[in-house]
Amino acid sequence: MTDDAExxxxxxxxxxxxxxxxTAPTDFLKARFDAGLAWVHYPVGLGGxxxxxxxxxxxxxxxxxxxxxxxxxxRIGIGLGMAAPTILRFGTDEQKRSLLRPLWVGEEVWCQLxxxxxxxxxxxxxxxxxxxxxxxxxxxGQKVWTSSAHVARWAILIARTDPDLPxxxxxxxxxxxxxxxxxxxxxxxxxxGEAEFNEVFLTDVRIPDSRRLGAVGEGWKVAQTTLMNERxxxxxxxxxxxxxxxxxxxxxxxxxxxxxxxxxHQRLLDLWIDAEVARLAxxxxxxxxxxxxxxxxxxxxxxxxxxxxxxISGLEVELRGEEGLLYDxxxxxxxxxxxxxxxxxxxxxxxxKGNSIEGGTSEVLLNIVAERVLGLxxxxxxxxxxxxxxxxx
Numbered sequence: 101m102t103d104d105a106e107x108x109x110x111x112x113x114x115x116x117x118x119x120x121x122x123t124a125p126t127d128f129l130k131a132r133f134d135a136g137l138a139w140v141h142y143p144v145g146l147g148g149x150x151x152x153x154x155x156x157x158x159x160x161x162x163x164x165x166x167x168x169x170x171x172x173x174x175r176i177g178i179g180l181g182m183a184a185p186t187i188l189r190f191g192t193d194e195q196k197r198s199l200l201r202p203l204w205v206g207e208e209v210w211c212q213l214x215x216x217x218x219x220x221x222x223x224x225x226x227x228x229x230x231x232x233x234x235x236x237x238x239x240x241g242q243k244v245w246t247s248s249a250h251v252a253r254w255a256i257l258i259a260r261t262d263p264d265l266p267x268x269x270x271x272x273x274x275x276x277x278x279x280x281x282x283x284x285x286x287x288x289x290x291x292x293g294e295a296e297f298n299e300v301f302l303t304d305v306r307i308p309d310s311r312r313l314g315a316v317g318e319g320w321k322v323a324q325t326t327l328m329n330e331r332x333x334x335x336x337x338x339x340x341x342x343x344x345x346x347x348x349x350x351x352x353x354x355x356x357x358x359x360x361x362x363x364x365h366q367r368l369l370d371l372w373i374d375a376e377v378a379r380l381a382x383x384x385x386x387x388x389x390x391x392x393x394x395x396x397x398x399x400x401x402x403x404x405x406x407x408x409x410x411x412i413s414g415l416e417v418e419l420r421g422e423e424g425l426l427y428d429x430x431x432x433x434x435x436x437x438x439x440x441x442x443x444x445x446x447x448x449x450x451x452x453k454g455n456s457i458e459g460g461t462s463e464v465l466l467n468i469v470a471e472r473v474l475g476l477x478x479x480x481x482x483x484x485x486x487x488x489x490x491x492x493x
Contacts, residue, residue: 104155104158107137107140107149107151107155107158107159108158108162110135110136110137110149110159111137111158111159111162111163112162113135114131114132114135114137114163115162115163115166115168117131118131118132120166120167120168120169121167125169126205126206126207128168128169129169129171129204129205129206130201130205132163132168133147133201133204133205136148136149136151137149137159137163138204139156139184139204140152140153140155140156140159141153141155141156142188142200143188145197146188146196146197146200146201147200147201147204153386154387171204171205171206172206172437174437174438174439175206175209175436175437176203176206176209176210177437178209178210178211178212178247178248178252179203179204179208179209179210179254180203180204181329181330182210182212182256182326182329182330183199183203183210183212183254183256183326184200184203184204185325185326185329186256186273186313186322186325186326186329187199187200187203187275187313188200189325190273190313190314190322190325191313192310194310195275195310195311195313199254199275203254208253208254209248209251209252209253209254209436210248210252210253210254210255210256211246211247211248211249211252211254211255211256211278212246212247212255212256212326212330213228213243213246213249213255213256213257213258213276213300213302214226214243214256214257214258214323214326215243215244215245215246216228216241216242216243216244217242217244218493220244220245220461221461221463221464223258223323224267224268224271224320225267225488225491225493226241226258226259226260226271227241227260227493228240228241228242228243228257228258228259228260228302229241229259229260229261229263230259230260230261230272230274230307231261232261232309233306235308235309235310236306236307236308236309237259237261237272237274237306237307237308237309237312238304238305238306239257239259239274239276239282239302239304239305239306239307240302240303240304240305241259241302242299242300242301242302243257243299243300243302244288244297244299244300245288245297245299245457245458246285246297246298246299246300247296247297247298247458248436249278249285249298249300250285250287250295250298250434251434251436252278253277253278253279254275254276254277254278255275255276255278255300256273256274256275256276256313256326257273257274257275257276257307258271258272258273258274258319258320258322258323259271259272259274259319260272260488261316261317261319262317263487263488263489264487264488264489265317265487265488266483266484266485266486266487266488267483267486267488267491268320269317269320270317270488271317271318271319271320271323272312272314272316272317272318272319273312273313273314273318273319273322273323274307274311274312274313275307275311275312275313276302276305276307276311277307277311280305280306280307281304281305281306282302282303282304282305282306283300283301283302283305284300284301284302284303285298285299285300286298286299286300286301287434289432290451290454291450291453292447292450292451293427293429293430293431293432293433294432294433294434294435295432295433295434296434296435296438327460328396328398329398330459330460339379339382341376341379342372342375343379344375344379344409344440344441345375345408345409345412345413345416345440345441345448345452346371346372346375346408346412347441348416348441348445348448349368349371349412349415349416349419350368350372352416352419352420353368353419359419359420359421364415364418364419367415368415368419371408371411371412371415374404374408375408375412378401378404378405378408381401381404382401385397385398385401396468396469396472396473397473399460399465399468399469399472399473400465400469400473402459402460402465403462403465403466403469405455406452406455406456406462407456407462409440409448409452409455410452410453410455410456412452413445413448413449413452414449416445416448416449417445417446417449420445423445424445424446424449425446426444426446427444427446427447427450428443428444428446428447438451440452467479
């Protein structure tokens with residue numbers, strides 16, 4: 101399936117058989133998945149057509165014009181952007197068959213159990229243990245900064261299965277059922293007043309070996325696929341011109357001429373150009389993905405995303421003056437998604453501070469860009485060949 105006309109016909113047949121105006125959204129999404137129009141570059145039977153990734157835009161154009169429902173990608177972004185590509189690459193046939201359809205349709209939310217209190221930027225130092233017990237693994241440990249854990253059914257989890265090996269080895273990758281006994285989710289209240297993040301405690305959680313992704317001890321390799329896709333999904337998401345954070349401040353500038361000054365104008369122009377360059381670079385990155393898996397370039401995009409969000413939101417607060425100091429609601433809530441453009445300037449300013457931490461800190465991503473994109477020498481690592489259990493902690 102390589103022709104855009106054929107894909108367009110399939111999209112129209114889907115709409116004819118399942119009119120969006122009279123079909124329940126979930127039923128429409130299931131029919132779309134079964135028709136191979138969920139992600140066209142995925143295999144037949146798994147929501148795709150084995151077609152070029154570029155043809156997805158054709159499908160989206162037809163369905164958007166017909167006002168067809170989407171799967172609320174902001175709510176299920178971790179599943180779509182991180183779990184799905186990892187399952188596709190490393191999962192068994194049964195794992196792909198059982199997990200991908202409810203993930204894409206949005207029936208099941210996913211979260212990511214990677215970071216720990218003592219293993220954030222140095223993720224490979226993680227200490228959560230998984231010990232084999234017959235056909236199960238018994239997991240004990242603590243994870244932190246877990247978005248959507250309070251609403252998630254499934255989690256992608258990495259745990260240490262062999263402490264006698266160096267830290268990048270002896271890690272194994274699992275799919276964890278968040279409803280299993282021993283999984284405890286506690287809210288982490290943020291500077292915004294909300295508890296969008298969580299800490300997760302795992303106490304004697306039993307995970308069947310059938311929910312392992314990849315080989316035992318190769319979890320770091322599997323996790324790299326997740327992390328590279330995560331950075332692309334955060335920093336390289338498709339947006340229209342003046343989409344994202346630059347949109348609200350551009351609207352304010354046009355609608356509130358009394359707020360304008362020459363200095364603010366120059367700074368806004370600089371950031372508008374930077375945002376447009378980042379948007380076009382993201383388009384190029386997505387075109388490169390047609391040829392294969394994401395590479396370290398996604399780290400550069402995520403770096404730009406964090407810097408731009410923080411600088412734009414800071415300028416917006418300054419532009420609004422006293423209004424920029426207002427904040428709409430400090431109520432303790434546990435939201436299902438982050439809504440940058442639907443809230444006020446104060447929320448955008450505070451929430452954007454986390455952009456340089458989540459999805460890989462900016463400091464770590466600078467190292468990745470330096471070493472894997474620019475080819476600079478790696479930083480010296482004295483712990484490279486030392487068993488994890490012998491590392492100083």
